[in-house]
Amino acid sequence: MKSKRPAIPYLGWMLVFTIVPLLMVIYFAFTDERGQFSLEPFKNASVYSEVFLYSLGIALISTVICLVLAYPLAYSVSRCSQRAQSTIIMLLMVPMWMNFLLRIYAWVLILQNYGPLDMILNLFGVDVTLIGNSGAVIVGMVYEFLPFMILPIHAVMTKIEPSLIEAAQDLGCNGFHVFTKVIFPLSVPGVISGVTMVFVPTASTFLVAQYLGGTQFMIGDVIERVFQSDHNTGSAIAVVLMIVILGFLVVMNRFGDKEAVAG
Amino acid sequence: MRKLVSIFLVLLMLGSIFLFAACGSSKSADGEEEEENESAGFQGEVNVYNWGEYVDPGDDGGIDVIKEFEDTYHIKVNYTNFETNEELYNVLTNSNSTYDVIFPSDYMVSRLREEGMLAKIDFSNIPNYKYIDERFKNMAYDPDNEYSVPYSWNFVAIGYNSDMIEEGSVTGFKDLWDPKYKDDGILMFNNSRDAMAIAMQLCDPPIDPGAESFTREDIDRATDKLIEQKAVLKKYVMDQVFAEMEGNQSGICAYYAGDIYTMMLNNENLDYCLPEEGSNLFNDAMCIPATCKNKENAELFINFMCEPRIAAANSEYITYGTPNTAALDLIDEDMLESELINPPQEYLDKCYTFSNIDDDIYGYMQKRFVEACSASAEINEVEKKTVNPAAVWAVGVILALVIIATLIIIILDIRRAVKNRGRINKI
Numbered sequence: 001m002k003s004k005r006p007a008i009p010y011l012g013w014m015l016v017f018t019i020v021p022l023l024m025v026i027y028f029a030f031t032d033e034r035g036q037f038s039l040e041p042f043k044n045a046s047v048y049s050e051v052f053l054y055s056l057g058i059a060l061i062s063t064v065i066c067l068v069l070a071y072p073l074a075y076s077v078s079r080c081s082q083r084a085q086s087t088i089i090m091l092l093m094v095p096m097w098m099n100f101l102l103r104i105y106a107w108v109l110i111l112q113n114y115g116p117l118d119m120i121l122n123l124f125g126v127d128v129t130l131i132g133n134s135g136a137v138i139v140g141m142v143y144e145f146l147p148f149m150i151l152p153i154h155a156v157m158t159k160i161e162p163s164l165i166e167a168a169q170d171l172g173c174n175g176f177h178v179f180t181k182v183i184f185p186l187s188v189p190g191v192i193s194g195v196t197m198v199f200v201p202t203a204s205t206f207l208v209a210q211y212l213g214g215t216q217f218m219i220g221d222v223i224e225r226v227f228q229s230d231h232n233t234g235s236a237i238a239v240v241l242m243i244v245i246l247g248f249l250v251v252m253n254r255f256g257d258k259e260a261v262a263g
Numbered sequence: 264m265r266k267l268v269s270i271f272l273v274l275l276m277l278g279s280i281f282l283f284a285a286c287g288s289s290k291s292a293d294g295e296e297e298e299e300n301e302s303a304g305f306q307g308e309v310n311v312y313n314w315g316e317y318v319d320p321g322d323d324g325g326i327d328v329i330k331e332f333e334d335t336y337h338i339k340v341n342y343t344n345f346e347t348n349e350e351l352y353n354v355l356t357n358s359n360s361t362y363d364v365i366f367p368s369d370y371m372v373s374r375l376r377e378e379g380m381l382a383k384i385d386f387s388n389i390p391n392y393k394y395i396d397e398r399f400k401n402m403a404y405d406p407d408n409e410y411s412v413p414y415s416w417n418f419v420a421i422g423y424n425s426d427m428i429e430e431g432s433v434t435g436f437k438d439l440w441d442p443k444y445k446d447d448g449i450l451m452f453n454n455s456r457d458a459m460a461i462a463m464q465l466c467d468p469p470i471d472p473g474a475e476s477f478t479r480e481d482i483d484r485a486t487d488k489l490i491e492q493k494a495v496l497k498k499y500v501m502d503q504v505f506a507e508m509e510g511n512q513s514g515i516c517a518y519y520a521g522d523i524y525t526m527m528l529n530n531e532n533l534d535y536c537l538p539e540e541g542s543n544l545f546n547d548a549m550c551i552p553a554t555c556k557n558k559e560n561a562e563l564f565i566n567f568m569c570e571p572r573i574a575a576a577n578s579e580y581i582t583y584g585t586p587n588t589a590a591l592d593l594i595d596e597d598m599l600e601s602e603l604i605n606p607p608q609e610y611l612d613k614c615y616t617f618s619n620i621d622d623d624i625y626g627y628m629q630k631r632f633v634e635a636c637s638a639s640a641e642i643n644e645v646e647k648k649t650v651n652p653a654a655v656w657a658v659g660v661i662l663a664l665v666i667i668a669t670l671i672i673i674i675l676d677i678r679r680a681v682k683n684r685g686r687i688n689k690i
Contacts, residue, residue, distance in 0.1 A: 044630075049651065049654035052654075052658050053657055113511070132497060132498065214497060215496050215636070221637075222633060222636075222637050225633045226630070226633050228349075229625075229626050229629035230629075230630055240658070243662060243666065246669070247665030247666065247668060250668070250673075251672070254672050
């Protein structure tokens with residue numbers, strides 16, 4: 001019991017600022033404006049189903065791209081010397097010191113018509129609109145959340161004992177088998193927390209689509225807008241999003257457990 | 264030793280940050296000492312709640328209006344901003360903070376007045392009221408001139424890039440629905456009231472956006488019109504409109520005329536059009552809330568804002584028209600000659616002003632606008648529905664699968680835990 005005492009301030013904080021608001025959101029989602037029980041908010045929220053699917057799709061694609069980019073990078077970084085590792089990680093973190101909105105705005109300037117990228121492509125005779133579509137939104141998302149994928153994978157990779165790899169090699173594994181039998185299984189926990197840390201915020205983020213996308217909103221933008229006039233419907237959308245994300249987390253954790261047991 | 268050095272360095276860095284912060288704040292107040300002296304010399308305060316960037320801050324040779332008021336009357340101005348009339352209304356009704364001077368728009372003045380939230384202004388304390396143009400007195404929102412002093416006025420117009428779009432070919436809001444401008448980039452208001460008003464004018468038959476009230480069918484028809492526009496629209500914007508238009512990113516937009524004037528100063532390719540359908544004429548006024556605590560200071564402040572020199576500086580800064588007749592002589596002539604600041608009377612006759620509509624209907628309008636914003640651009644021409652049944656089903660199926668999967672996993676975990684416990688007990 002004693003060891004739990006230092007956690008009391010945080011538990012209190014969580015109760016007031018996490019649990020209570022969560023219950024309020026659920027309460028709002030199941031009531032109408034007069035405070036009576038009602039499923040009306042969910043009926044109203046169904047209008048935004050298409051946006052919802054679109055957001056999940058964008059989140060999924062961004063997460064996969066992040067994973068594909070981050071995994072090899074994290075692997076090769078973890079093979080570097082200690083000094084090189086801290087420098088590279090530091091360089092990865094530097095963009096995150098800048099304000100989120102400024103970073104997105106920088107992408108607007110890069111991708112816009114007559115912007116640097118557009119000019120270069122025009123030189124080669126490629127004439128495409130780079131901004132105002134789902135592609136631009138995905139680019140923005142990947143840029144924003146890539147560090148959240150790299151860091152956990154890298155953290156796990158550095159903990160893999162070199163002796164394990166040597167043992168595998170001694171037992172006759174070639175490079176490919178060392179990877180599939182030793183390195184990958186041991187890095188799964190990192191991959192899982194990386195995927196969670198990228199998928200969850202990309203599904204619910206707002207503003208990125210407003211700046212880089214066209215007329216297509218994402219579910220985060222919709223929640224923000226709906227909340228300005230209608231708490232109940234806004235809460236209902238938030239609850240649906242929470243359930244999907246919760247389910248996602250449960251499945252991911254389960255996946256992680258199994259792998260860890262097998263490993 | 265090395266640790267000590269690094270801790271020292273970190274402290275040094277943090278210290279320098281505070282030092283910078285201190286420098287920054289004292290610089291803005293012209294030296295720390297002076298600021299202290301001033302605050303000691305203030306004999307009272309006035310709490311002003313205004314739109315963002317709505318008073319001349321004194322850059323580029325203008326007048327620092329707030330500072331000059333403080334220096335003249337030794338009254339401290341606590342200046343805060345709101346973004347929409349509705350935000351102003353919510354703060355006034357729900358929060359404990361009290362304001363002495365507020366700047367609501369026309370329809371919000373009438374709403375606040377009807378709900379008894381405004382104090383009557385003692386006009387004997389506002390001698391500069393004599394400069395206010397008769398045109399802005401006895402307005403519908405304050406028929407007896409008891410509660411408000413007009414501050415600025417403007418209207419909605421169209422701006423376009425003459426590099427992309429032939430000069431003079433844009434005539435009205437209907438061009439914002441024209442597929443031939445799709446590739447140039449069409450921009451629309453990202454707020455329900457302004458966007459819906461334009462859509463209402465284009466409905467067949469048109470709906471008067473200045474009407475006392477709307478039916479839900481009116482709003483549904485306007486929403487359909489907005490959804491129809493989505494196929495050609497580039498974006499819904501508010502402040503982003505400046506970057507889009509000044510940077511030649513988009514070809515045509517509907518926005519506030521005074522702001523189009525500003526954009527035209529920054530990009531000479533831009534041109535404007537007074538929409539043939541007429542547009543929303545609005546004016547913002549200064550009022551005193553009933554809860555105010557410093558009424559005399561508030562009246563002093565309002566009177567100060569009506570001083571011709573000050574009114575002229577503010578009008579030049581925000582590039583909206585001023586109702587102050589004496590200020591007109593002091594304002595840059597180029598600006599006054601622009602139709603975007605002073606539209607001809609024939610155009611003004613075509614304009615309408617917003618009335619104060621029911622909460623209920625306003626909520627419905629906001630809701631339908633978000634639906635229009637999130638509707639897919641490839642809308643079925645015949646059905647024009649915002650709901651796609653296939654998507655609803657898909658979300659439903661995903662939800663069901665997620666819930667089932669979660670339940671199964673939880674049940675499996677519990678069973679395993681029970682089994683393990685049994686095993687432990689046996690041992």
